[in-house]
Amino acid sequence: MSAFNAIGADQEVDTDAFTPGVEPRATWCPGCGDFAVLKTLKQAMVERGKNPDEVLLVTGIGCSGKLSSYFESYGFHSIHGRSLPVARAATLANPDLEVVAAGGDGDGYGIGGNHFTHTARENHDMTYIVFNNEIFGLTKGQTSPTSPKGHKSKTQPSGSAKNPIRPLEWGLNAGATYIARTAAVNPRQATEILVEAMDHDGFAHVDFLTQCPTWNKDAKQYVPYIDVQDSEDFEFDVHDRDDAAQMMREADTRLHEGEILTGRFFVEEGRPSYSEEKRQTGQMPDDPIVEQYFDENAEWKPSSDLLDRHR
C-alpha cells in the first residue's frame, strides 16, 4: 500500500475544495490581479482532477507569495526569491506530487533570478507562475526588474535607467520547455494555460500579467490583449525554437510599447524531465525516494559496505 494515498486519487473536486474554509480572508487590494491567478489556479486544478492533498504549492514573498495562504493544498510560503529551490527538491523527493511554485516579478526575476535560470535549465517537472505586475507590491511600489525604462518610483525618483527584464526570452534561453504568457484579464485563457503547464512534463514557465492598481496605476495590464494563437497576424510554430524566439522578442518588445501578446510561445515535448533524466542515467532510483521510509521491505544498505576501500 502506498504511503501517499492522496496522490492520484481521482476524486470529484470543485473549486471549493481549494478554498480554505474559514480563514484567512485575502488581504489583496480590491482590483488586484492576484485574485485572477488564485481563481484560475483553482479552476485548473479542478479541470485536472487534482485534490488538495496531492498538490504542493510553494510561494515566495510578496503580495504574490500570499497565494499559498488563500489556496487550500499543501503549502509552503518560503522566503523572498527562494520558492524554486524548495519546490524543485520536492519534485525530486516525490515526483508523484503536483508541484507548483509562484511568486512576483521581483521575487522571481530579481532576487531569485539565479534560481529561475537554473531550474529552467534543469527542466524540473513543475509549473512556475510569475505574477508580473511590473512593480514591487508588498514593499509599496518600488521599481521592479520588469518595470519599463524611465519608470519613476520612490527609490528611482528620476526614473529607472535600466532596460526591463525580458522574461519570455530568458525562460527560453535558460531551457524551460513550456513558456506562456497570460493575463489576469482573461481567465479562460489563463485557466487553459495553467492546465497545459501542469500537464506538461518538464519545467513550465507562465509569465502571468497581473495588475497592481495600488502602485502601478499606469500599467498596461488593462489593455486588451491579443492571443497569439487566435490571431491571424502571428503564424509561428510553437514547437520551433527559432520561431518561438522571434515571437518572444516581439512580445517582450511590444509589451513595453503597450501592446500585450499572450498565449503559448514555446512548447518542447519529448525532452525528459530532470528527474526522468536522472533516473535514466542511474543517478536516482525509479521509485519516489520518499517512499523508502514507509516501505517495510525497503533495503537499507549500511555504510559499512563501503569499508573495503579503507582497509
Add this chain to the structure above:
Amino acid sequence: MTENELIWRLAGGSGDGIDSTSQNFAKVLMRSGLHVFTHRHYPSRIRGGHTYAEIRSKATPVRSRGDGYNFLLALGDSFARSPDEEAYYGNEEVKPLVENLDDLRDGGIIVYDEGLIDIDDVDSVLETSLEALAAEHDWHVYPLDLRDIATEHGREVMRNTAGVGATAALISLDLDPIEALMSDSMGGDALEANLTILQAAYDQVRDEHEIDHDVVLPEGTHEEVPVLLSGSHGVAYGALDAGCRFISGYPMTPWTEVFTILSQHLPEYGGVSEQVEDEIAAAGMAIGASHAGVKAMSGSSGGGFALMSELLGTAEMTETPVVFVEAMRGGPSTGMPTKPEQGDLDHVLYSSQGDSNRIVFAPGTIEECYEQTRRAFELAYEYQLPAIVVIDQKLSGEYRTVPDSVFTESAPDPDPGTVLTEEEIEDAAHHASGSYLRFQYDADDGVVPRTLPGQKGGRFLTTGNEHNPAGHISEDPENRRRQVDRRRAKQEAIRETLDETGTHQTRYGTEDARYGILVWGSQQSTVFEAVDRLNETDYSVSALGVSEMMPFPESDVADFLESVEEAVVVEMNSGGQFRGLVQRELGAYGDRLYSLLKYDGNPFEPAEVVDGVRAVITDDPSVAPPTTRLEPTKATNSR
C-alpha cells in the same frame, strides 16, 4: 635514541602525486599492524607550490600529528620546471628539501631525489651547508637519483614509488604489503613498471648505503579491525546510516569532501545528490526535500554557510528538519581556503535573524563525526529543526585508523521522525477547513507531528512568517508568544534527551586533576596527547572535550570546572569564541578560565599545548613562556 614512532614526511610539488602516495603508504603501515594519523599541508593552488603529507605511525592509537617528524622523503618539485625540461624557476625545485628542515628531529633521516634536487643549489639557499647541518643534528642523509630509477624502468612520475622503495629499505619494511596494495589499484604495464621501480630503489639503498640510523619501524598489531579514513568520511557515512537520501551543495573547501563522498554513493543507496547554482539553492533544496519527506543534508564552509543563513531561519520557523555541515576554514570572507580555524562558532550558533532554535554539534574525532552526524539526523527529525555539524579543515581531511566497529555496530536508521501515518492523520486535530493543525500550541516537547505532501487529509500551510496553529500568517501577540515558547521548548527537551543517553563530552586525564583544559572540535585529540605529557611531568591535568554546542551541556561543563582550580580553553581563533560560549551559558567561572589561542592557519601541536598550558597556569618563573605563535590571554571576566 630509538623512537617508538615513525613520522614520515613526503614533500614535493602540488600535483606530484603526494596525496595518493601518502595515502597508500599510510595504508601499508596500517596493514603492517600500526596505528596511523595523516596530516596534509597544501597551498591553495592546484599545481606547483611546495606541499607535504605527513604520516605518524605507532603501535598505539595516534592522537595527533605529533611534534616535528623523523623521516623526510624530499621528491623535489617537478612543477618548478618548465616543459622544456631543464629550465628551472629559481630554486623552487629544492624547496621540498630546504623548507622542511626546521621540523626534522635530531637523528632523523633525509632521503632526497638527486635527480631533481642539486646539492649545490640546496647549499646556496641554506645558510649552513646541508652536510654541516646534518652533522649538527645527527641527520642521516641518503641522496638517491629517484628520477633516474623511475625513468629507467617506467616514467618520471613514478619517482614516488622509488621513494617508497627507498623508505622501505631504510626502515626494514617488507615490500609485500606495498606490492599487494599496488596490485589492488593498478594493473598491466603500469603495475609492472611500478613493481620494478619499487624493487630497484629498495636494492639500490641496500647495496650502496650503509644504514646507520636509529629510526626504525615500530612493531604493532591491531586489537580491533582497523580502517583508514577521514573526518569527512565519518560525517558522510554517519549521514548514510542515519537514512540521509538527499544532498545538495555547492563546492567550497573543505566542505567539498563530504559533498563528494556522498555524491559518489547516494545513487547506489537509493538517494540523490544535487550540485546546484549556489549555497542558497543548496539550503533551499535540502529544506524542500525534507518537507516532502526525505532525510536531507546540505552544507558549506564559512562564506557559503553565510549565504545559507536566511534559509536556516526558515527551517527553524517552518519546523523543517534538516542537517547542515559547516566545515570551517580560516575566515572571514574567503579567508584561507586550505587552512583550518575554529572561527565560525558564533556564526554557526547565531547566524540568521531572530532567536536561534537549532542543534549544533562539534565532533572532535572521526568516531564522533560518525556518531554525532547520526545523532544530528535523529534529533533534527525527531524535533523538527535544523541541526548543524561543525567540523574544520583539519578534521575533515585527516586520515586515521579507526576500529571498523564504529561503522558496523548499529544498523541504518530509516525512521523519518515525528511523521503521522495516514491512519493517524484521520484522528488528528484538523482546522474547520479540513486542513491539519500543524502548529497547535500544546504539544509535548514542543513538537507537533508532521504530515507529508501527498498524504491524505494531512494538508497544511507552513510559512517563514510567524503563523497560527493552522499555519496562517499571524502577528497576534498571544499567538506569537505561544509559538515562540513552543519552539523554544524543544531545546530543553533535546537537552534532556541528550542527558538521558549519557554524556557525550569526553573527559581525559587524571581523575582529581588540579588543572583543567577545555577543548572543542578538532583540537580534542591533540590536547589529550598534551594531557598525557603534562601528567608525565609534575602537572595534574584533566581535559574535557566538548562536542555539544547547542543545546549546551551545562552540567557536564560546570561539573568539570567545579572539579579543577583553573582551566585553559584551547581553540583556534583569536577571540576565544568557545570560552565566550562557556561563560555565557554558565554565567560564571570567568575568573578561572584562560585562553590558549592559535590562529595562524595551523592547528596546535601537542608541544605547543604543553608549553602554553604550563605558561598560562603557573606563576612559576622557571617555566619558559611558549615559544610558538601562541597568545595566551588571561581574562578575568567574560569577553
